[in-house]
Amino acid sequence: MKVTPVRRYPQPRYPTYAILEEHPEILRLVPRRWRNNRVVLAALAGVCTILLGCQRTPRAGGTNGGSGAGKSPAVSLVAPILVHGDGRGAFGCDAVNPPVFLSEEEARQVVVQEAKKAGIVFAETDTTLEGISVPVTDRYGFGPRSGEGRSYARLVERGDPLTLDGTAPELGVSYEYVSSSDFEAWERTHRSPVDSVYSYDTRETATVLRTSLAAARPDGAYVVFYDPMVRPEAWWRKPRPSGSPAPTASDSAKAHVRRAATAVDTAKEELRKQVRDFITWLKAQGVI
Incomplete structure (x- = not known):
């Protein structure tokens, strides 16, 4: 076989190293140890070209008022459900110790503060x-x-737009928090017969939403958090000492408020653990 030098060749149709130098944002989702290796980057560019050429279904499109125009992250990443907290509880006449909810605002404060520690x-x-x-x-x-x-949350192909709870545009990272308000907003039109007892399952709902996100493959990195729904400490587990006076209605009410406040603090800590696990996952993926 005779080797002949190539003196002239057409412009490549795949991303070259020069393109990566001109558009460094493409490297956001590439592991750090690969970023300074020209051979690895060239191979990665070729693989991405092949995969995109074989893609048959379009990715979900994100809109944010035009602020993201011109950006096209090369990878779609959806974190697994990071389980911290049961995320389930019953209410009604038989629910003697129902869980507490974390509101959207309370959850946002926890997520934003914990994520900020990681930049x-x-x-x-x-x-x-x-x-x-x-x-x-x-x-x-x-x-x-x-x-x-049978589960509480099911996937139905109705194609509603999903408004995300938070986005870090510089990193292409977004999150959605499944709250009790979301659970109510997503209820089906024809519900099961109304009973005196009802239940929420934010963790199962988050799992279903995560499956939908992974199937849609939107550009960027995503995570679905959920309300841990922590139950207050059961008052009957602390029996009253023998001979002590029975608590008044006022004392019982104050004790209930204290137990509920403690449960809220515990729920916030469980959500922090979800965020910390997500940060660890992002590092493992080379996003941060």
């Missing part, structure tokens, strides 16, 4: 993802979690 600045924007199949929930649809039978 992730989440901005509250109107960023939306089109064509995402949000979960359909039912407070009265009792049953085990998915994998064991």
